[in-house]
Each structure stands twice: as C-alpha cells, then as structure tokens.
Amino acid sequence: MARAVFGRGGQPATGSVVAFDRDRSLVEAARRDPAQFDALYRKYLAQVYAFALYELADHHAAEDATERTFLRALAALPRFREQARTEDGPEASTFRVWLFRIARNVVANERRTRRRRPAASLDLALGAGLAIADGTDLEADAVTRDEAAEALRVLRTLPDDRRRALVLRFVDEMSTAEIAGILGRSEGAVRVLIHRALGSVARELGRDRLGGRDRPDGGRA
C-alpha cells in the first residue's frame, strides 16, 4: 500500500495519471501566460513561508527561502508534470507537492549554509512579532502562551525529519500522501514517522499516559 506521489530523485511514481489536479487550471493558465503565476503565488505564499520559518527559525532567512522557492518554481514551471491520480482524491495538488520539494531543497541549502539549527531561536522568531498569524486568534482558541511555548520547545528537540513531518501535517495541513511526495518516502513510512514524532512530543510534554500498552518507540521511522 506504500506509494508516493513522487519517487526519490524527482522520478514520477508509476501508475496511471488521471486528468485531475486541484491546481490544474491555475498551472495551465500560468503556462500559457507566466503573469498568471501570481494566482499560484498568492495561494501558496503563506504555506511556503510558514514552512521556511519553522525550519529556519529566522524571519529574514524564511523570506529569502520563500523568494528563491517561488522564483525557481516560476523558472521551472514549463517542466512541471502533473502526477495526480484518482486515489489521491479531489483535494490532490501535485503542484503543491512539487513546490514544496523545491522549498525543501532551498531550506536544506540555507541550513547548510547558515549552519544554524531551528532549535536556536524558533520560539523567539515566532514570538518576536515579525510575522502575523494567519487567521488564527490564539486567545480565541484559548491557547495559552505557555502551552504554545512548550510545544515549540518540544518541536525543536525533535530530529529534523520528525519536525519537518509535523510542520507539514499541522501547519500546512498536508495529507500523508503529500508529505510522502515531498520527503521522498512511502506513505507508510511517513505515517510511522509522524506517529513516533507524536509519541516523542507526548513524552516531552509529560502527557504520556499509556500505562502498560505499547507506546510509540523512540526510534526513527
């Protein structure tokens, strides 16, 4: 049952490609007239920026990474190939997966260059008022600053792949299939990765009340 929308190294997965992708009309419009890329840019800007911000923990670095991601996407758009399949569901967007693969590479390069880990200042970066929450009122949602700070503290203790998977799942609200496509893993591996990451978070938060039951191990998927 394991499958990925895209395989490793950018190779498309095998299987029939169907005539459906949530962003198909926008992508086709942008191919006909590159100025129409603006619609895709506006649609995914916050998602790419948030991903970069959680990964790089630096507002300016996140902006740089976001800029590179979209410039590269526009430059490479003529070579983008839709890969949505029936089983990906009506919400599938392989353009989003493709875009985030670009973002992942930009961020990875940025991290290597800066030799900086998100652990250094993620909570500071997110709490400095440099960014604006996207339609989410923390107070209205009864989220205390302490709880959010604790969640960020725990997030930064996770290995890179676990943190990245959780950010894509919770912040960008991606499906397991999409995350698999971005990270170049099977869906099954991503499910286990997220499950174990949540187990780690639970233990760190002191909320692990599993008793004698099997509990997510501390190993890596």
Next chain:
Amino acid sequence: MSRDHVDALVTDRYLDSLLAAADRHADDAPSDADLDTGVRDAARVLGRSLVRFHPSFRFEERLASRLAALASAQAGVVAAAGGSTAHGAIAGRLLGFPPAAASAFTSAASGPTDADPLLDAILRGDLDPTDADAVERAARLPGSRRPLIGGVAITSAAISIVGVAWVAWRAAHPAAHPADGTITRIARSDHVRRVAAAMSAGGLGGPA
C-alpha cells in the same frame, strides 16, 4: 502489517479528523478507542499551537513584483519563440523592460542574500530544482555566485554568459520586429557593449 504501522494508521485517521475539525472551529474530533491517549493529547496541543504565519505585506508585494518581472520576460519570449523559453532571451528581454519592472527583477537578483545563483541553470533547463542531490551539488560549485557588475542595473545573477551573448548579437543585428527596437537600442548602447565585451572575454567573471 506490524503493530507500529497499525497504530500509525489509527493516528493518521485521527489527525485527519482533528484537522478537519479545526477547519470547522471545533475543539476536538472523535478518536478511535485504539488511539493512545498520549499521542492524542500531543496532537491536540500541536494542533492548537502550530499556527501558520504570514510574511509581511511588504515582502509579499515586493516578491510579487519580482515574479511579475520574470513572468513578463518569460511571456514575451514564449510568444516570440512560439512556446519554448530560453534564458538568454529572457535575460535580454529584461533589458527592454519598463524601468520599474526591470529594476524589480534585477534588484531581486543583486543582493548577496537575495540573489539566487542557481536561477540561471533552472531557466536553461539544466537544473531540476526538485532534485535534492543536483541542487546540493550545484550550490556547492565554486563560482555559483557570480560577482555584481558595479554601478549598473545588470547583475551577474540576472544575466548569464548566454544572455550577454544574446545582447552582443542583438547589438550587431537590426530589429526584426518593431517591438525589439527598444532592446536593440539598449543593446547598442556603449555601456552595454562594454559590459558584453568584457563578460564575453571572461574579464568580469561568468558561470563556473
């Protein structure tokens, strides 16, 4: 299927419903009896805490301008070439842009932190930006970041050797289309000729 995979499936199903509940502004979602409570609580906390952040409006509009400049260059070249794009032509076309659009792109490519040294290769189709290994190799190449040509709006990242060759060629050939007149006039300017000649000779640096 291993127990780990079964548990992971249960967790995945819960996350789907939890995120869907958040879209409805609901606090929680029904959970499977097999879902371990620690994982469920952790998911609830992360769901409340990991919010999506927006960049500033100023950044959003600045990047939109840069993308528009690049898009305009691509659109013109696509129209002229009947479908395919070539970076040299795109870079050349940037020279004929209205000043605001041209400066939007060239300034995007000029700063040491803003420039993307790999954009040339991506535009040429030589580099797939989704290929992690290829991108890493390209980023590590010495000279992947070329020097800025001081004092002019043409930057190293915005115009490659291919682009310069196009400019030099354009300077020596009359415009085949009235719309090319502006580009030709710019290409024929003494300053651009000097830059093109110097870069063609390798005097001002070029792609590694």
